[in-house]
Amino acid sequence: MTSAASRKGGRARDERLERDIPEATIARLPVYLRALTALSERDVVTASSEELATAAGVNSAKLRKDLSYLGTYGTRGVGYDVNYLRYQIAREIGLTQDWSVVIVGIGNLGHALANYAGFASRGFQVAGLVDNDPARVGEKVGDLTISSFDDIDAIVSNAAVSIGVIATPASAAQDVCDRLVAAGVSSVLNFAPAVLTVPDYVDVRKVDLSIELQILAYHEQRKANGAAELRASLA
Amino acid sequence: MTSAASRKGGRARDERLERDIPEATIARLPVYLRALTALSERDVVTASSEELATAAGVNSAKLRKDLSYLGTYGTRGVGYDVNYLRYQIAREIGLTQDWSVVIVGIGNLGHALANYAGFASRGFQVAGLVDNDPARVGEKVGDLTISSFDDIDAIVSNAAVSIGVIATPASAAQDVCDRLVAAGVSSVLNFAPAVLTVPDYVDVRKVDLSIELQILAYHEQRKANGAAELRASLA
DNA sequence: AAGAGTTTGTGAACGGGAGAACAAAATCGC
DNA sequence: GCGATTTTGTTCTCCCGTTCACAAACTCTT
Ligand SMILES: NC(=O)c1ccc[n+]([C@@H]2O[C@H](COP(=O)([O-])OP(=O)(O)OC[C@H]3O[C@@H](n4cnc5c(N)ncnc54)[C@H](O)[C@@H]3O)[C@@H](O)[C@H]2O)c1
Ligand SMILES: NC(=O)c1ccc[n+]([C@@H]2O[C@H](COP(=O)([O-])OP(=O)(O)OC[C@H]3O[C@@H](n4cnc5c(N)ncnc54)[C@H](O)[C@@H]3O)[C@@H](O)[C@H]2O)c1
Numbered sequence A, B: 001m002t003s004a005a006s007r008k009g010g011r012a013r014d015e016r017l018e019r020d021i022p023e024a025t026i027a028r029l030p031v032y033l034r035a036l037t038a039l040s041e042r043d044v045v046t047a048s049s050e051e052l053a054t055a056a057g058v059n060s061a062k063l064r065k066d067l068s069y070l071g072t073y074g075t076r077g078v079g080y081d082v083n084y085l086r087y088q089i090a091r092e093i094g095l096t097q098d099w100s101v102v103i104v105g106i107g108n109l110g111h112a113l114a115n116y117a118g119f120a121s122r123g124f125q126v127a128g129l130v131d132n133d134p135a136r137v138g139e140k141v142g143d144l145t146i147s148s149f150d151d152i153d154a155i156v157s158n159a160a161v162s163i164g165v166i167a168t169p170a171s172a173a174q175d176v177c178d179r180l181v182a183a184g185v186s187s188v189l190n191f192a193p194a195v196l197t198v199p200d201y202v203d204v205r206k207v208d209l210s211i212e213l214q215i216l217a218y219h220e221q222r223k224a225n226g227a228a229e230l231r232a233s234l235a
Numbered sequence C: 001a002a003g004a005g006t007t008t009g010t011g012a013a014c015g016g017g018a019g020a021a022c023a024a025a026a027t028c029g030c
Numbered sequence D: 001g002c003g004a005t006t007t008t009g010t011t012c013t014c015c016c017g018t019t020c021a022c023a024a025a026c027t028c029t030t
Helices: A023-041 A049-056 A060-070 A082-093 A108-114 A149-158 A170-183 A209-234 B023-041 B049-056 B060-070 B082-093 B108-114 B149-158 B170-183 B209-234
Strands: A079-081 A099-104 A124-131 A144-148 A163-166 A187-190 A203-206 B079-081 B099-104 B124-131 B144-148 B163-166 B187-190 B203-206
Touching: A023 A049, A023 A060, A023 A082, A023 B209, A049 A060, A049 A079, A060 A082, A079 A082, A082 B209, A099 A108, A099 A149, A099 A170, A099 B209, A108 A124, A108 B108, A124 A149, A124 B209, A144 A149, A149 A170, A163 A170, A163 B209, A170 A187, A187 B209, A203 B209, A209 B023, A209 B082, A209 B099, A209 B124, A209 B163, A209 B187, A209 B203, B023 B049, B023 B060, B023 B082, B049 B060, B049 B079, B060 B082, B079 B082, B099 B108, B099 B149, B099 B170, B108 B124, B124 B149, B144 B149, B149 B170, B163 B170, B170 B187
Parallel strands: A099 A124, A099 A163, A124 A144, A163 A187, A187 A203, B099 B124, B099 B163, B124 B144, B163 B187, B187 B203
Antiparallel strands: none
């Protein structure tokens, strides 16, 4: 990205906007944001990288390096101004604007998501709930009413939805995803245990409960084996 | 781990058991397993690394390397025997045995989890549902009845629970986690947006919806900026 | 039995991220 | 104003994971 610099009269940019930030850093920024919000609510004005890092559960060197990608928002010998840094991270992530979200598949999980207060509080507005089961259409969930899957295009364009959440069975996930993309959604959060294929410009993230459990199971098994071997070697 | 080899009479181990498998590989094994299960259900007997990789949404070289950590289960010129490989991966992850799970916090999300069929079908048995709200205790969810939080020790020891799932508000998460660990749980899956501190031997994994959304928002913003810059440069 | 064709398993090169360590920059005490 | 102290921003090194590329190993055909 050199467009700003290449534009006529573009002055040297000491701001670090649109420097490409490592994926790993981006994934941690929300954690920092949460820690900062917690500090702010306790009326803490300033925090050192050490304190922040502890609150976020990371190494302080890593935190400082992460923040350095955004700009130099700290003060040496002092630390970071909590509210200022919080704003800067929020701006970087794109949380100074609201994002509209549509949830597809209002079953067990979809209901929980639809009722989840943590969406709105972080700037994500649920603009629509969609299900293809005619028996479900019309049901009220919180403030919203479940719409037919056919209304998806209207919902996406009316509310400028850019993020779609898939909470349907795995068998329907790819179809649903295709429809979402066709409707104009360019980011997808997938709860179904399925591999989604999308065009390049679409981002997909998945949340997969059973993968997480299986990873834990692997480590449990190792611990159990280790303990068994230890007992055997002591015998 | 050299205990087996160092044990008296331990013969040379051509099996690759307890070779330490990279974390990144472990996280993908469940995906391969799912792909293999799908193939098996379609009565596919053999699959090449290329086919498997496509089904799992990864690069075939990566898949082969991942599988090579487990052993040499493929046949050159042919591919992998679907059922055989499936069994080997399941064994490696620890899915040849069942795992007992306790869910803490049966609110919106906890209900969805408790009703989730995907647990049992993958060898994870819900051994108990726990909530500290007296009004909730006694309520039936599926086959199970919600127990008081005080029963946690009994549940964990009776059912040999090793995995705890936290679905309480963030403010309660650390307390709940401490209680779980004290009761004997050594793996935790945390849905609450909170950083958990645990002893070394305890594994924690987190599922954080709002982090996922914020990561998507960041990329959405970048796409939007990119498009805006493109328009500006064309003007 | 040998050659052509496939596909695995892995060595090697590469890239990105983690952490240690330190110079630079700010504050504070006097 | 200046030295002591604190804490950031960044450089450097190391490690892990990804990908390429190819020899080895297997099947199939003739
Ligand atoms: N329930 C959980 O706790 C949980 C946990 C992890 C993952 N998941 C996954 O989330 C997904 C949903 O789980 P659930 O328990 O809510 O299932 P569910 O069966 O209760 O709900 C699925 C909903 O999707 C709707 N649906 C089906 N096909 C559709 C389509 N083509 N278009 C629109 N809507 C459609 C159904 O009508 C239903 O309402 C599944 O893929 C599941 O594996 C669920
Ligand atoms: N609902 C969602 O879709 C969703 C999505 C992502 C994350 N989360 C997170 O999951 C957690 C639960 O969300 P929810 O919507 O189900 O909330 P909820 O308020 O509906 O449920 C929380 C439950 O935990 C119980 N609880 C509170 N303190 C407890 C304690 N000390 N011991 C045992 N039980 C306790 C409450 O009685 C309640 O039943 C929250 O941290 C939330 O941020 C929820």
